[in-house]
Amino acid sequence: LRASAAVVGALITRLASQLPEGTLRVDTEVLEAYGTDASDGGMHLPQVVALPQDTAQVSRILKEAQAAGVPVTPCGTRTGKSGGSLPVHGGVALSLERMNRILEIDPIDLVAVVQPGVITGALMEAVEAQGLFYPPDPNSWPSCTLGGNVAENAGGPRALKYGVTRDYVLGMEWVLSDGEVVRVGRRTLKGVAGYDLVGLFVGSEGTLGIATELTLRLLPLPAYVQTALITFGSLEQAAAAVNAVLGAGLIPRALELLDAVAMRAVDGRPIPFPADARACLIAEVDGATEAGVEAELVLLGARCEEAGAKEILVARDEGQRARLWEARRGVSPGLRRLTPHKISDDLVVPRSKLVEAIAGCHAIGREEGLMVATYGHAGDGNLHANVLYHPGEEPAVERALGKMLELALRLGGTITGEHGVGWAKKRWLPLEQPAPLLELQQRLKRALDPAGHLNPSKIFPDGG
Numbered sequence: 076l077r078a079s080a081a082v083v084g085a086l087i088t089r090l091a092s093q094l095p096e097g098t099l100r101v102d103t104e105v106l107e108a109y110g111t112d113a114s115d116g117g118m119h120l121p122q123v124v125a126l127p128q129d130t131a132q133v134s135r136i137l138k139e140a141q142a143a144g145v146p147v148t149p150c151g152t153r154t155g156k157s158g159g160s161l162p163v164h165g166g167v168a169l170s171l172e173r174m175n176r177i178l179e180i181d182p183i184d185l186v187a188v189v190q191p192g193v194i195t196g197a198l199m200e201a202v203e204a205q206g207l208f209y210p211p212d213p214n215s216w217p218s219c220t221l222g223g224n225v226a227e228n229a230g231g232p233r234a235l236k237y238g239v240t241r242d243y244v245l246g247m248e249w250v251l252s253d254g255e256v257v258r259v260g261r262r263t264l265k266g267v268a269g270y271d272l273v274g275l276f277v278g279s280e281g282t283l284g285i286a287t288e289l290t291l292r293l294l295p296l297p298a299y300v301q302t303a304l305i306t307f308g309s310l311e312q313a314a315a316a317v318n319a320v321l322g323a324g325l326i327p328r329a330l331e332l333l334d335a336v337a338m339r340a341v342d343g344r345p346i347p348f349p350a351d352a353r354a355c356l357i358a359e360v361d362g363a364t365e366a367g368v369e370a371e372l373v374l375l376g377a378r379c380e381e382a383g384a385k386e387i388l389v390a391r392d393e394g395q396r397a398r399l400w401e402a403r404r405g406v407s408p409g410l411r412r413l414t415p416h417k418i419s420d421d422l423v424v425p426r427s428k429l430v431e432a433i434a435g436c437h438a439i440g441r442e443e444g445l446m447v448a449t450y451g452h453a454g455d456g457n458l459h460a461n462v463l464y465h466p467g468e469e470p471a472v473e474r475a476l477g478k479m480l481e482l483a484l485r486l487g488g489t490i491t492g493e494h495g496v497g498w499a500k501k502r503w504l505p506l507e508q509p510a511p512l513l514e515l516q517q518r519l520k521r522a523l524d525p526a527g528h529l530n531p532s533k534i535f536p537d538g539g
């Protein structure tokens with residue numbers, strides 16, 4: 076699929092006459108920056124980076140690239156963990172980062188209209204200033220884009236109570252692989268006319284088209300929020316507490332679990348963890364009244380104590396809350412500091428199998444002689460099982476990752492809860508999905524991208 080330098084050169088010449096100066100970049104440091112992401116999937120240099128500023132420019136780039144037979148790989152800010160934005164066949168890396176305007180926030184209709192390059196945290200902040208709430212909160216919110224969230228159907232700690240990105244996308248503008256621009260979905264909460272094409276796009280990992288405008292659903296901002304750090308003497312106790320809390324009829328807005336390795340990775344950054352804690356939960360509850368939220372937290376604490384909690388530390392103010400979440404967000408980069416490499420399996424199991432899944436991942440780590448950290452959105456049964464390793468240990472890592480995914484499937488789960496299949500996990504998709512289902516999805520891909528040049532070789536093992 077890789078196009079020759081001459082073909083790409085001719086494409087650049089054609090596009091340069093149609094796009095503002097500075098839209099196309101071929102300098103080495105820029106190509107290198109767009110050749111990697113947060114998946115540890117290596118360097119895959121694009122042949123040109125395109126930085127369009129509006130839908131017409133995106134459409135033009137796709138149209139000309141399609142005509143020239145040059146692959147195009149869309150990207151946001153490349154925080155993806157499954158290698159979806161890696162330009163594995165070179166060609167054009169098309170970044171939406173300059174399309175970063177919040178176009179509208181409507182407090183009556185409870186919608187926001189945004190360009191795809193808006194940073195998730197920027198939208199959260201803008202709507203919260205108006206007493207509104209955009210719940211999807213991937214832990215990368217300070218740096219990832221809403222377009223990337225939609226393409227990956229990103230989740231986050233608050234998915235437990237509020238759902239994932241898909242639950243907040245009402246409509247969108249979508250540029251097809253040949254440059255045609257369509258608008259799908261709507262602005263209203265309900266509406267069932269025609270196929271649910273928004274649902275098809277969300278989670279399609281940049282393989283079916285490029286989102287150039289998003290109409291997102293908002294909620295009123297909950298008036299009260301309380302956050303607690305709950306420590307345990309064992310990982311099993313912490314996992315059991317998750318089920319005890321949910322079994323008591325409580326739905327906290329977050330219930331995040333960290334094991335001892337994950338805690339060590341962020342200890343003191345910025346909060347110290349009690350030395351004897353072997354696992355912890357970060358629990359957050361919200362609601363419309365202070366008394367209701369307090370009562371929920373007390374009940375949650377009681378269930379955790381019954382499950383063996385050692386200590387329950389409630390954040391006293393916004394500053395302490397922010398520091399707790401800073402520690403949670405620091406886990407992934409913190410683990411990266413412990414060994415030269417790390418790779419993350421983002422598996423999901425039914426909640427009843429959480430204890431078994433955690434114990435199983437650690438046993439696999441011991442079998443393969445590798446350090447394993449488990450943390451994540453335990454309330455959703457979504458575990459980030461991280462394998463930390465040194466150069467030379469790759470074969471053991473590969474075996475460990477495969478065994479963990481097989482374990483998740485054996486327990487009735489899935490190989491990815493929110494990071495996507497992308498480039499990193501495509502060889503494992505057939506473990507979860509039978510050949511006819513893979514073929515059905517590839518037929519959809521062929522219908523929307525007949526030439527197969529849009530983010531090629533992602534998701535499906537044979538290239539899609």
Ligand SMILES: Cc1cc2nc3c(=O)[nH]c(=O)nc-3n(C[C@H](O)[C@H](O)[C@H](O)COP(=O)(O)OP(=O)(O)OC[C@H]3O[C@@H](n4cnc5c(N)ncnc54)[C@H](O)[C@@H]3O)c2cc1C
Nearest residue numbers: 151152153154155159214215220222223224226230281286
């Ligand atoms: C520290 C850290 C914490 C994280 N925590 C979470 C978490 O809690 N939950 C979670 O779900 N993920 C998490 N992630 C993963 C990642 O941040 C998300 O997948 C995020 O949605 C990616 O957004 P991005 O802008 O970086 O997209 P990129 O990585 O640039 O791209 C991701 C995919 O989206 C496609 N894409 C991007 N923009 C568009 C567009 N406009 N139209 C079509 N396709 C597009 C790309 O082709 C690619 O396939 C985390 C990552 C890090 C580094």
